[in-house]
Amino acid sequence: MHTISIDTQQVLQRAHKDTFNGLQTELQSAFHTLTAGKGAGAEFTGWLQLPVTFPTELLGEIEATARRLSAQSEMVVVVGIGGSYLGAKAVLEALGSHFHHFTGDGYPHLVFAGHQLSPGYHAELLKVLDQKEYSVIVISKSGTTTEPAVAFRLLKKHLYAKYGDENGANRIVAITDAAKGALRTMAVKEGYKTFVVPDDIGGRFSVLTPVGLLPLAVAGIPVAGLLEGAAHMRRSILADPENNPASRYALARTAMYRSGKPAEIMVTYEPGLVYLAEWWKQLFGESEGKGGKGIFPASVTNTTDLHSMGQYIQDGLRILFETVVSVEKNKNEVVIPSDPDDLDGLNYLAGRNLGEVNLIAEEATRQAHLDGGVPNMRIILPELTPDTVGQLLYMFEFACGLSAYMLGVNPFDQPGVEAYKQNMFRMLGKINN
Ligand code: PA5
Secondary structure, eight states: OOOOEEEOHHHHHHSOGGGGTTHHHHHHHHHHHHHTTOSTTGGGBGGGTHHHHOOHHHHHHHHHHHHHHHHHOSEEEEEOOGGGTHHHHHHHHHHSOTTHHHHOOSSOEEEEESSSOOHHHHHHHHHHHHTSOEEEEEEESSSOOHHHHHHHHHHHHHHHHHHOHHHHHHTEEEEEOSSOSHHHHHHHHHTOEEEEOOTTBOGGGOTTSHHHHHHHHHTTOOHHHHHHHHHHHHHHHHHOSSSSHHHHHHHHHHHHHTTTOOEEEEEESOGGGHHHHHHHHHHHHHHHOBTTBOOEEEEEETTGGGGTTHHHHHHSOSOEEEEEEEEEEOSSOOBOOOOSSOTTSOGGGTTOBHHHHHHHHHHHHHHHHHHTTOOEEEEEEEEOOHHHHHHHHHHHHHHHHHHHHHHTSOTTOOGGGHHHHHHHHHHHTOTTO
């Protein structure tokens, strides 16, 4: 198995020396708090063991359900928001083909809904679904979130009208709480196939439960590989609590925060990793942004954003540090051709791999940002494969728990998300709000 690694040297060299006072002891204490289940929100740490306790029968049931949905669908609509969709979307984009909508890979196209309230998006989707064979996976841990509930109401009506009530219901899989919530009630009444979001795993930590694994299996992603990668990272972390990628990452970002760098940018050089950054932003933003504290997570995808955000990062307010997710070897490579006229002056690159040029762009940018006062660290993936992505997901989850405990907040709640909901319900006239 290829193993991911982290290089925090440049960041640690640029942290204020006094931030290190007691930092290692704080890290050890956070590590113990998290693994012993003694911290705030400890009842939501089921994800810690998940890669090694995942029942084989459940994996089989996920794969069998995915095969059934695939056999009957050209498209599968995944309905969910926040942690109920970002994990699947992130892994799908990281491991799938950029152009699978055009090339076809023998698996249904996954499309997402219920992650916003856009009328245009949902109207267009329903029009497309008029022409396609499709199924729906609806995901909501609470079973009461407005955005996916609205989208599911639209889709359920469309599906029942297209296939009839019974056949329509057979095309729906609900992933929700074992007992509570409107979605569970509906699933029981209508006879939907269901999977459970475990009680002890919150939305943004649920990518390696049926929440992430069922949609990914439908899209043909080898989900067992993700679990193996996560289990590998878990072993590395437990084997060496101080010197593993998650602990080193948590320590480095905490040192940056305490050195007057409250904003972290995840930097990627692959368009397939844009949603990994979105998943990461939710994980860290919702876990840490509390009580007037927390690192602000942002992201850029380069080299695209070097032509938009690059100026600010190089030269703007010096509150930033970067975490670069670097992929060493590409699945596919292209060689830059020679041109007899060389009118574009690019013959100096002829014969070189585009991947090599991309890596040089990354290194050149890292050095420029270091010179410009933006410390950066590198997380290195030898390749993008299910097991390296599984390692990365688990590493970030574990580091998030450590960082939040070092910050002094509960990583596993999200009280701030309620404020907009209460206003919206009041403005929309919801009864019994
Ligand atoms: O991490 C979280 O808990 C949240 O982001 C939820 O995933 C999100 O709000 C969706 O909630 P639910 O799955 O209950 O619909």
